[in-house]
Amino acid sequence: MSGYDNNPFAEPAGENPFNDPSVTQVTNQPSLGVDQYNPFPAQTPQGPAPRTTTPSAAPSQPAVLQPSTEPSPQATAAAAQANLLRQQDELEKKAADLDRRERELQSRGPTGKQNNWPPLPKSFPIKPCFYQDFSEEIPVEYRRVCKMMYYLWMFGSVTLFLNLLSCSAHFFVDTTSGIDLGLSILWFVLFTPCSFLCWYRPVYKAFRTDSSFSFFFFFFVFFCQVVIFVIQAVGIPGWGNSGWIAAFTNSHNKAVLAIMITVAILFTICALLSVVLLKMVHSLYRRTGASFQKAQQEISTGVFTSKTFQTAASSAATSALQQNN
Template structure:
């Protein structure tokens, strides 16, 4: 009986009253039933305030993690480099052992000489055994190789000086004494440079010898002063900058050739100073000292067989002279 029979059937029915799904908190009664799942579902999406991380704190933690990862990466790279150096050193020792086995010699036996590399047609054998990759540790091979190249550049400068002095004497009225002096320098300073400063630095890095380091520093320092005088070209001592520039008044081609000699001497001088500084840095970093060099020299001299025989002979002679004097005075 609630429907109106006279109402228009095409009219929409009135909207139904909306019923709230959840009563207000103030209208709830303590005796009504409690749904435990409704509150849990609503509170599961809300994080407690204590567990929330501020953006600034999160950025600080991320930066700290990045720094820690960077430090660990640097440490790993350093260890990898050390492992590579040890591996190269082990390979070098293995090659050295293999060479000894191939030659049929023991570890203490002398190796066949290979320097200077003379052709077979010359009836002269090499004087030294030299192999930087075999005898020198890996971390010092570049320094020893650089010193060897400096020695070769200096020998080249002496050769160019001889050629320039020859043309200077023939075409620019140069003195014959300068040519003779250039030949003497080539014949004298080439082997002396090898024996007195390159060979000591080679043996210093090979045998870890402080005495050879001191010999290298002493000889190369004075040799740098000598090479500086050669580079200047004072008087007729060598074809350097001064007499090369003066030769432009006489002959330009000869002056250019003398300039090549001066430039070669300059490159050799710069290389000597650079080698001196590089070796000195390694010397200071390795903990060598003058006391250690003195001790090595003393031990080396006293362990030499010739020195021991001479000392024994001197002791016997002194003892015999003292006995004779005592016997003559008594009888």
């Protein structure tokens, strides 16, 4: 019955974990504060402690400011002048570059390509004036006829040169034929470039751009060229042509006669070829759908879009307004 006298809520003796001797020894030691805590406890030195030397402080010196040197007016002016000279050199280089590009653009044709006709050497002072490339600019269906027109122009130019030689030979035999010699020189100098510009280049442009105006201009000028070839083949005396009549009436030398007959044959061939090619070009012209109305439209469009016409119109309008005011 003695067991009922014990307190059931009392801690049993011998069962408290904190009554362990190792725990009570630690808890009973005085606690050290944070300020007194040394994480590196002192150890017994095995030998003499190393001798430490503190570096001596360097003697302080006052800061010395370097005196500021300002450039003299002469140095400033010299620097400004050098800068101006440098800028002037740069501007001159840019101007030279622009001039070179402008010359290159001027040497190019309307298509923006480098001119290649006439084929002159690069060292020649005169540069090519036109761009010509049959395989690139002329359609296949017009290329053959266009080349034939070019060969006709070259054949006619050679014939005019031979006509000049024939008239020269005739003048050496008969000095009274000086008029024929002078006119033969004039025909060669005049007709060679004019035929190229007045009927060959228009037909080339007509085949290239299908221009009705170029076709009409070519037909008008080339018809006159056919008439000139016929007159040259006939050879009216005193007209500067070694044609058939001039060959049989004005020469008594067999060598000169043979030369003049050869030139008369060449003029006849030129006349026949020109008639044939005129018909061929006309047949191609009818296939292209060109007409007189289209030619009028091209003329009006070209006139109104021309810078010369626009400048003249603006100046006329300005002068009219000034007069009214």
